[in-house]
Amino acid sequence: MQIRIGVVVLAVCALHSLNAQAQFFPGFGGFNVVGGIRIDTDGVMRNMTLEEQQQQLELVRRNAVAPSGPLTEPASMRCISLRKIQEAILESAKTQKPLSAEMLYLAGLTRIEYVFVYPDRQDIVLAGPAEPWTVGPYGTMVGVKSGRPIVYLEDLLTAFRYVSNARQGGVSISIEPTERGVVQLQQMISRIGPNPNPSQLVPMLADAFGLQKVILQGIPSESHMARVLLAADYRMKLYGMNLAEAPVRGLPSYLEMIRNRTNASTQVQSRWWMACDYEAISHTGNRLAWQIRGPGIKTLTEQEVYDANGTAKQTGNVDAAAKKWADLFTQKLDELSTKDTAFGDLRNVMDLCVVAALIEAQNLESLAACDLSGILGDEAMTETPKLDFPQSLSPQISLVQSVQGILVSASGGVMIESWQAATHTTEDNRVAQAHAKAAVWTSESWYQ
Numbered sequence: 001m002q003i004r005i006g007v008v009v010l011a012v013c014a015l016h017s018l019n020a021q022a023q024f025f026p027g028f029g030g031f032n033v034v035g036g037i038r039i040d041t042d043g044v045m046r047n048m049t050l051e052e053q054q055q056q057l058e059l060v061r062r063n064a065v066a067p068s069g070p071l072t073e074p075a076s077m078r079c080i081s082l083r084k085i086q087e088a089i090l091e092s093a094k095t096q097k098p099l100s101a102e103m104l105y106l107a108g109l110t111r112i113e114y115v116f117v118y119p120d121r122q123d124i125v126l127a128g129p130a131e132p133w134t135v136g137p138y139g140t141m142v143g144v145k146s147g148r149p150i151v152y153l154e155d156l157l158t159a160f161r162y163v164s165n166a167r168q169g170g171v172s173i174s175i176e177p178t179e180r181g182v183v184q185l186q187q188m189i190s191r192i193g194p195n196p197n198p199s200q201l202v203p204m205l206a207d208a209f210g211l212q213k214v215i216l217q218g219i220p221s222e223s224h225m226a227r228v229l230l231a232a233d234y235r236m237k238l239y240g241m242n243l244a245e246a247p248v249r250g251l252p253s254y255l256e257m258i259r260n261r262t263n264a265s266t267q268v269q270s271r272w273w274m275a276c277d278y279e280a281i282s283h284t285g286n287r288l289a290w291q292i293r294g295p296g297i298k299t300l301t302e303q304e305v306y307d308a309n310g311t312a313k314q315t316g317n318v319d320a321a322a323k324k325w326a327d328l329f330t331q332k333l334d335e336l337s338t339k340d341t342a343f344g345d346l347r348n349v350m351d352l353c354v355v356a357a358l359i360e361a362q363n364l365e366s367l368a369a370c371d372l373s374g375i376l377g378d379e380a381m382t383e384t385p386k387l388d389f390p391q392s393l394s395p396q397i398s399l400v401q402s403v404q405g406i407l408v409s410a411s412g413g414v415m416i417e418s419w420q421a422a423t424h425t426t427e428d429n430r431v432a433q434a435h436a437k438a439a440v441w442t443s444e445s446w447y448q
Contacts, residue, residue: 053138060139065101067132071108074145078107078130079116079438083123084446085153086374089382099153107447108133109151110143112351115290115358116435117368124359124368127438140341147338151348154384158225159352159418160372161380162218163360166353167419171218173229174273174413175237175393181210182310205395212393218416221389225349229414230390232274232346236299237412240272240325247339251332254325270322272301273412276350277330278421281358282428287367289435291428292354296347297333299326301412350416357422 085103092099102108108130116125131143133150141150165171177185188208192201219225238244242253277298282291301322304312337344356376359365365372374381441448 057135057139061135064135064141066134067102067105067108071102071130072132074129074131074143075108076129077114077127077434077438078109079441079448080106080109080126081123081441081446082126082372082375083121083370086372088446089157090374093382103446104153105133105141105150106153106156108143110146110148111348112151112355113292114431114434114438115292115355115364116438117288117364118439119288119367119369121441122368122370124364124370124372125438126355127434137339137341140345142338142341142344149337149341149344149348151352152224154224155228155349156352157375157380157382157384158219158223159349159356160359160376161378161382162220163353163356163376163418164378165218166357166416167360169217170418171225171229171353171416172413173214173216173226173233175230175233176213176215176312177310178210178213179310181208181212181395182306182312183308184208184210186306186310209395212395214390214393215413222386223384224387226389227387228342228345228349229416231342233413235340235342236272236274236329240329246332246336248332248335251328251336254322257325258321269306270301270303270319271412272299272322272326272329273415274299274346275415276354276417276421278354278424280424280426281354281422282431283425284429284432284435285427287362287364289431290358290362290425291431291434292351292358295330295334296350297330297343299329299333301326346414350418353416353418354421357418361419361422362425 088099088103091097109126109128110131112126112128114125114127116127118125128151131145131148131150133141134144136142136147136149141152142148143150159166162171185205185208188205214230216226216229235244239246239251240254242255246253274297277296278292278294280293282293283289301318303315303317303319303322305315306312333343333347337347359372359376365376373379
């Protein structure tokens, strides 16, 4: 039986910039490092070297501000006042004074579990577990104890400002090959002999495949949130395509799982994407307390077929091996979120998008008699740092031996359908206990 070399193509994403600033966020820094990769001056993305990663990490550590006061202790439920955050942001914009690190890191929140409405205080409060923060992998701020990424104010503002865009079609990103690249790659594969030299084959295939395209919807490309989505998609594909070893046990690459497969095809391929995974949102009968439940993220897969022109069409079918890997990746996502913070960042972003959609869809702003127009909706009066976004993506090639030649295109991405999650609710008055506990606000601070 003849052994041929199969081909795996993956777009390389870089997400690194050091010159991000925003008019109302002077001194806003440390948020431009996602996934340990960078954008060169010509707009092409590439992996950061180990030396570059270490230099970046040291830079973030030098500039990081440690928590102080009550924030040096963990909290099972820390509460954040949206009304007071809005006041602080608008005051910062007026005076041009930077926001505090504790506000940029939302008092150390590691996840949002509750949304509370207080008409008597004209406020909406977000609540969830919190920890003192430190600099984690790739410069991400993480909880000292859990290692989970901290929720960023910048991502909250993006989710809130573009909540209407999310309503119209969701927030999504995908890395896709060009039609021309697919055709050229398949033509190149058809000419490969029985015993190719990998060192010569790899650059030839990469050149034939060409640069990739990023398709982003629902949020601006210069936002930190866009980088989070792209980084998470990129990291998932690295692990699936055997281009990086997963930092958790029991997660082989998809290529390892199909190494001895005999029914491969270069025309029909599987794609993977991450999507929201929430249970019905619980709420009290008076709609003053809401609890967001569920793991947050799941991985899905579907087969797509490429025609002679290189156009991909979804089939609606699911390959058994691809689904097995997607299910395994979903099982490992919680553990991965502390080892590779791109996935923890993604879950935080999904939570924020759901919270923004919940406030809008359930009309909680009116229920609270609270005006959040400074941070919520299309007319929000806030700006966030504008970060560089890749103009092109260079391909990487991974080779695997199999009974037949296999082409696995790393298409897919991230889809956040926050409005669907926000409208899937159920009444449960047990949430009232947490609402009552958070109602005891003992200071004028924006958090407790």
